[in-house]
Amino acid sequence: MSWWQLMKSELRAVMSNSAVLLIIIGGCLFYSFLYPQPYLEQSPREQKIVVVNLDNTPFSRHLERMVDATPEVKIVQHVTNIDEAKQLFYHGDVSGLMIIPHDFYRDMMRNQSPVISYAGDASYFLIYSAIVQGSASAIGTLNASVSVSRLLAKGNSVLAQTKKNHAEIQLNARPVFNPSVGYINYVVPAVFIIILHQTLLISVGILGGTQHEQTKKGIQGYWLTEPVWKVISVRLLIFICIYIPMMMYYMGLCFHFYGISRLASVSNLFVFSLAFLTATASLGMVLGALVPRRELVTFLVLLSSLPLVFSAGFIWPTEFLPQWINTLMQFIPSTASILGFVKLNQMGAQMSQILDNWLELWKLAGLYLLLAYWLMVRKQKSVIDI
Amino acid sequence: MHYPFHKLLRYELSLFLYDKWLLASVTIIPAVLMLLICSIFQQGIIRDLPVAVVDMNNSTLSRRLTRAIDATEAMQVQGNYLNMQEAAQAMRGADVYMLVYIEPKFAQKVIKHESPSVDAFYNTQFILVGRTLVAQLQKVVTTLSIGASVQRNLMEGNVRKVQALGNTLPIQQQITPLYNLGSRYDQFLLSVIIPCIWQILIMVVMVLSFSAQHRRTGITFWIDRTGLSGFVAKLVVYQVIFLGMGVSFLYYLYQYLGWPMQGSWSILVTHQYLMVVATQAVASLIYFITLDPARALSFSASYVAPALAFVGITFPVNSMMIFPKIWRSLLPVTHYMQVQVTQVNYGLSAVQILPYTLHLMLFSLFFILVWLRIHMLQNSKYHDLLSFGFGTEKDPIAGKIVAHGEKQ
Numbered sequence: 001m002s003w004w005q006l007m008k009s010e011l012r013a014v015m016s017n018s019a020v021l022l023i024i025i026g027g028c029l030f031y032s033f034l035y036p037q038p039y040l041e042q043s044p045r046e047q048k049i050v051v052v053n054l055d056n057t058p059f060s061r062h063l064e065r066m067v068d069a070t071p072e073v074k075i076v077q078h079v080t081n082i083d084e085a086k087q088l089f090y091h092g093d094v095s096g097l098m099i100i101p102h103d104f105y106r107d108m109m110r111n112q113s114p115v116i117s118y119a120g121d122a123s124y125f126l127i128y129s130a131i132v133q134g135s136a137s138a139i140g141t142l143n144a145s146v147s148v149s150r151l152l153a154k155g156n157s158v159l160a161q162t163k164k165n166h167a168e169i170q171l172n173a174r175p176v177f178n179p180s181v182g183y184i185n186y187v188v189p190a191v192f193i194i195i196l197h198q199t200l201l202i203s204v205g206i207l208g209g210t211q212h213e214q215t216k217k218g219i220q221g222y223w224l225t226e227p228v229w230k231v232i233s234v235r236l237l238i239f240i241c242i243y244i245p246m247m248m249y250y251m252g253l254c255f256h257f258y259g260i261s262r263l264a265s266v267s268n269l270f271v272f273s274l275a276f277l278t279a280t281a282s283l284g285m286v287l288g289a290l291v292p293r294r295e296l297v298t299f300l301v302l303l304s305s306l307p308l309v310f311s312a313g314f315i316w317p318t319e320f321l322p323q324w325i326n327t328l329m330q331f332i333p334s335t336a337s338i339l340g341f342v343k344l345n346q347m348g349a350q351m352s353q354i355l356d357n358w359l360e361l362w363k364l365a366g367l368y369l370l371l372a373y374w375l376m377v378r379k380q381k382s383v384i385d386i
Numbered sequence: 387m388h389y390p391f392h393k394l395l396r397y398e399l400s401l402f403l404y405d406k407w408l409l410a411s412v413t414i415i416p417a418v419l420m421l422l423i424c425s426i427f428q429q430g431i432i433r434d435l436p437v438a439v440v441d442m443n444n445s446t447l448s449r450r451l452t453r454a455i456d457a458t459e460a461m462q463v464q465g466n467y468l469n470m471q472e473a474a475q476a477m478r479g480a481d482v483y484m485l486v487y488i489e490p491k492f493a494q495k496v497i498k499h500e501s502p503s504v505d506a507f508y509n510t511q512f513i514l515v516g517r518t519l520v521a522q523l524q525k526v527v528t529t530l531s532i533g534a535s536v537q538r539n540l541m542e543g544n545v546r547k548v549q550a551l552g553n554t555l556p557i558q559q560q561i562t563p564l565y566n567l568g569s570r571y572d573q574f575l576l577s578v579i580i581p582c583i584w585q586i587l588i589m590v591v592m593v594l595s596f597s598a599q600h601r602r603t604g605i606t607f608w609i610d611r612t613g614l615s616g617f618v619a620k621l622v623v624y625q626v627i628f629l630g631m632g633v634s635f636l637y638y639l640y641q642y643l644g645w646p647m648q649g650s651w652s653i654l655v656t657h658q659y660l661m662v663v664a665t666q667a668v669a670s671l672i673y674f675i676t677l678d679p680a681r682a683l684s685f686s687a688s689y690v691a692p693a694l695a696f697v698g699i700t701f702p703v704n705s706m707m708i709f710p711k712i713w714r715s716l717l718p719v720t721h722y723m724q725v726q727v728t729q730v731n732y733g734l735s736a737v738q739i740l741p742y743t744l745h746l747m748l749f750s751l752f753f754i755l756v757w758l759r760i761h762m763l764q765n766s767k768y769h770d771l772l773s774f775g776f777g778t779e780k781d782p783i784a785g786k787i788v789a790h791g792e793k794q
Binding site: 346 | 496507516700
């Protein structure tokens with residue numbers, strides 16, 4: 001069989017395999033739409049809280065209005081005691097509460113630093129941090145204005161003017177790489193790589209598995225008659241050709257649509273993608289050759305998804321993983337790929353800074369290609385022996 | 387033909403010997419998954435993450451700030467960056483998670499009352515981590531700021547120390563993270579990741595089990611012979627297995643690890659049972675529509691794999707738009723998680739969580755569709771194909787049941 005004929009047979013095998021097509025076309029397109037859906041609002045806003053104002057002076061009501069005015073927090077109820085606030089909380093009407101103590105205004109005027117207590121439901125980290133952020137910024141602003149008016153009252157108007165803020169030292173914290181601190185920019189780039197990785201593994205694996213099943217039925221296909229190295233090269237080429245447009249769709253159109261930063265140059269992305277696709281497709285061939293039935297590829301890949309996401313380092317730093325997990329994850333192409341792509345595309349790293357990740361992917365590619373070659377040669381031999 | 391129910395149960399168990407992968411999927415594989423996911427969050431809190439400090443001032447005060455950052459639980463000052471270019475490079479390479487810049491006239495400005503600022507650039511590509519680091523840095527800077535201020539106030543006049551503090555911060559704040567007092571990540575994430583993996587497992591194992599049955603006898607042949615009771619026997623066997631897993635992970639989290647749990651165990655376990663049945667209903671429907679394990683698993687994958695994003699623990703439901711709200715209500719784990727969270731945290735009564743109970747029960751309606759589909763298959767021209775040519779003359783199921791049960 002010539003190269004050209006082999007290519008045609010392989011392409012026909014892919015196109016006539018409905019399970020593979022379902023994963024490549026259905027899976028990839030569906031996920032690119034479905035996955036970002038929960039995060040379209042980017043960050044949680046207007047989280048509902050209840051206020052227990054035991055002070056009830058114009059000043060404490062001013063504080064309430066300031067808290068309510070922040071984008072993160074919305075005061076939906078006022079109650080007179082803490083028990084009522086708790087009930088609202090249990091019913092899920094509010095996710096946080098704020099308590100303004102008795103004599104709040106008096107204590108403040110007497111320089112006794114009264115304490116505002118507030119609480120948020122920390123079983124939802126984002127809700128909790130929104131409530132903290134909103135309340136803290138309102139109280140901080142109020143603190144500043146009280147300090148300035150105190151200085152003015154002391155007759156220190158010059159000082160009051162020069163002081164931008166009550167604090168001696170200010171913290172000026174700036175978010176970088178994801179300036180809007182949006183959830184989409186945080187989750188989607190990494191998860192999209194996982195999706196491409198998993199679907200590629202499954203589709204290459206299912207193709208191998210299908211042919212293995214056909215072999216068992218006694219069908220002598222090109223995968224048995226052609227030299228293994230040729231089959232592997234053609235399979236690699238075909239899947240890279242299918243996945244390059246898919247990656248362009250994910251990292252081009254989708255990223256543009258969801259407003260995710262694209263700092264990398266197309267040539268760098270291409271060079272890195274080649275390593276990513278080769279390593280992943282090779283692992284897919286190994287999986288396809290290892291399992292006795294094709295659906296087991298999907299089974300294994302699907303079950304590994306959540307552990308892969310959480311050990312990839314973008315949610316939970318790899319510094320905190322036990323060594324054995326880090327070692328294990330080095331053997332999965334998604335680990336180096338996520339790091340590489342995110343650094344390159346979202347954080348604007350140079351190619352030299354992700355060279356390690358890139359080389360690691362090529363090493364994995366080499367390893368899995370050899371492994372796939374060995375497994376597939378063994379299979380061919382076992383069939384010929386019969 | 388009518389078989390006694392306990393024999394059908396035995397027949398179902400014998401399927402595990404027929405398919406070793408099926409056996410592994412309810413024993414070794416869940417154990418390995420649990421070990422993996424629990425080990426990932428072994429540490430639970432953020433500790434000693436690398437942070438770059440560019441100190442252009444190099445005074446006693448700026449060095450005190452650097453040491454204070456290093457002393458926090460979450461941060462560790464790393465390397466010696468002399469200028470912003472080097473440090474920015476380290477940020478882009480993700481070698482450090484935050485970059486703190488101390489301006490050249492920092493200490494001098496404090497003395498002159500000019501409110502210098504500390505600039506911190508934090509990596510929001512890692513949101514969870516970034517937020518924690520900023521919160522801790524804010525504490526460090528506030529403490530340093532109060533220290534400087536109290537010192538000056540004491541120097542300027544004879545005020546009492548309490549008043550000096552009062553002068554600095556007119557209003558103080560006390561913040562309580564309810565239900566997760568230590569703001570522990572393991573408590574936050576594990577309690578939702580594990581049920582999501584559990585749901586994936588129920589889906590795929592049910593599909594594998596139907597497909598194993600199909601390879602063994604042909605799926606319609608099996609239905610023809612054992613009828614509804616055979617189908618129920620299969621569901622019951624897996625209900626016991628998955629409920630066992632569910633109870634084990636709850637026990638591990640809320641007894642062994644000792645996380646706070648206010649609710650009732652019986653309510654939790656009942657809803658776990660409903661969750662298993664609900665997922666089984668969806669899995670059966672997907673299998674009987676596709677009739678091919680590979681395609682059935684592909685559909686299951688797109689259905690359950692992204693569940694974690696939709697459950698509403700990591701990202702709040704009240705900030706989702708309408709489509710994700712609809713999609714999440716179609717996932718059993720969503721309703722189960724509502725029950726778990728409200729039980730564990732608030733200990734709500736059975737009446738208060740009734741909406742979630744009803745939601746979970748609604749999924750059982752899918753069984754009607756499954757049954758209709760089975761009837762359709764039994765009457766279709768594929769019937770013989772799907773029963774693998776096992777005709778009336780050969781009865782593999784009866785043989786197995788006799789072989790595995792007592793002599794009739």
